[in-house]
Amino acid sequence: MKHNDMKINIKELSKEELSAFIESLGLKPYRTEQIINWIYRRYAESFDEMTNLSKDTREQLKETAVIGNLTLLKTLESKDGTQKFLFELEDGELIESVLIPDNERLTLCISSQAGCAMSCGFCLTGNAGFKRNLKSYEVLDQVISVMRIIRDRDLSKNEKSGHHITNIVLMGMGEPLNNFNEIVSALRKITGLMKFSKRRITLSTSGIIPKILALAETGLGVNLAISLNATTDETRSMIMPINKxxxxxxxxxxxxxxxxxxxxxxxxxxxxxxxxxxxxxxAFRLVNLLKGIRSKVNLIPYNPPHIAINNHAPKSSARSSHFSRPSESDILAFKEILLNRGLMAVIRKSRGTDISAACGQLKADYTGGK
Ligand code: SF4
Structure with missing residues (x-):
């Protein structure tokens, strides 16, 4: 709860904790709602922006609290409109978020960890290894920061702010269920304080079984995605060591x-x-595996990274340098088998390939793959 200079970081507090903090300062209870409004709906980065608080109140808040904000280091925009944001954390670690426009949808893909320990063979983040778990406010602030960027762009173009993130996916760097408590805390703020619909949030996991069941018990009600990628234990263990x-x-x-x-x-x-x-x-095995589960399959043709990467892979795991994209006819044939047997399946377009939009690639570009 304490920030690096031992002040309280407001973005790490639940509504109840913020309320207790406001009360401890001797401020009126309605200040809690005002501060929530400024941070979660108007994306304020400092107490000075909170113009309906008196100067004395703002000074009082500044003495004991801070608003933790990520530092935007770099933005890349693809020809197809996909944008990547590279953020620096307080300790210098780097994470990335990707904003993907698709017709009426504007989806933000956020990171849950700096790096990742799962070593999936097809993933650049997995190649680079694990640094640390994100704190809940670092997860949350990816959403707030990008919301603010979108609003400020609209304002600078004199456009009425009509652009909003419509969907959030936890599919960026990291395994969200290996950072369970911080992710749940961030999601409670995103749904409760930002009022973002839980039905428009999807958490993707490599398959941490006990935490999948724990996620259900939280009652958060967000959508679940499983990074499956194989139909036999032999192949899945080769490309996703977690399968062992x-x-x-x-x-x-x-x-x-x-x-x-x-x-x-x-x-x-x-x-x-x-x-x-x-x-x-x-394809036939996939149909059998998913029989009886209300499911949809996202087929993602492998997208080779366009930069040299470090190889920290365990010897047991196949690595991306050996992988290639199937032919278009093989991709379509795979999909047809699923569709003909009643599975819902779509081929996902590769987005932002010119700006390294696959998992972990912006960070790798920025640091030379370290
Ligand atoms: S695919 Fe996801 S879980 Fe696997 S290494 Fe990459 S970030 Fe980690």
């Missing part, structure tokens, strides 16, 4: 136990890699 701990059969069983609201589906992400997991047999 939580094998496919148990993972699918946990998905069957996950309580789904009416009309909701679990998303299964499947990165199609030539010669690894893209055969017709894989």
């Amino acid at each position: 701990k939580y094998p496919l059969k148990d993972l699918i069983k946990a998905c069957r136990q996950f309580p789904l609201p009416p009309r909701s589906r679990i998303t299964f992400e499947y990165v199609l890699i030539s010669g690894i997991n893209d055969s017709e047999e894989d």
Whole structure:
């Protein structure tokens, strides 16, 4: 709860904690709602922006508290409109968020950890290793920062702020369920204080089974996505080492136990890699695996990184340098098998390939892959 200079970081407080803090300063209770409004709906970065608080009140707040903000280091915009934001944390670690426009949708993909320990073979973040868990406000502030950037751009163009993030996905750097408490705390603020619809938030996991069930118990009600990517334990363990701990059969069983609201589906992400997991047999096995689960499959043709990468991979895991994208005909054939057998399946377009929009690539570009 204390910031680096031992002041309280307001963005780390729940509404109840903020209320108690405001009371401890001898301020009127309605100040809590005013401060929430400034931070979560008007994206204020400092107490000085809170013009409906007296100067004395702002000074009093500054003496004991801070508003923790991420530092934007770099923005890249792709030809297709995808934007990547590289943020620096207080200790110098780097994380990235990606904003993806798609017709009426504006989806923000956020990071949950600096780096990642999961070593998935097709992922640049996995190549670079794990640095640390993000604090809840560092997760939350990716959303607030990008909301503010969008609003300020609209204002600078004299446009009425009509652009809003419509969807949030936790699919950036890191395994969110390995940072469970901070992620749950951030999501409670995003849904409760920012009033962002839980049905428009999707958490993606590599398959940390006990935490999938714990997520259901929080009652947060966000959507679940599973990064599946293979149909046999042999292949999945090769490209996703976590499968050795939580094998496919148990993972699918946990998905069957996950309580789904009416009309909701679990998303299964499947990165199609030539010669690894893209055969017709894989497609048939996928149909069988997901039988009876309300699901949709996102097929993501492997997108090779365009930069040299460090290779910190465990020897047991196949690495991205050996992978290639399947042919268009193989991709379509895979999808047809799923569709013909009643699975909902879409091929996801690669977005922002000219700005390294795949997981972890902006950070890798910025640091030379370290
Ligand atoms: S795909 Fe996700 S879980 Fe796997 S290494 Fe990359 S960031 Fe981590």
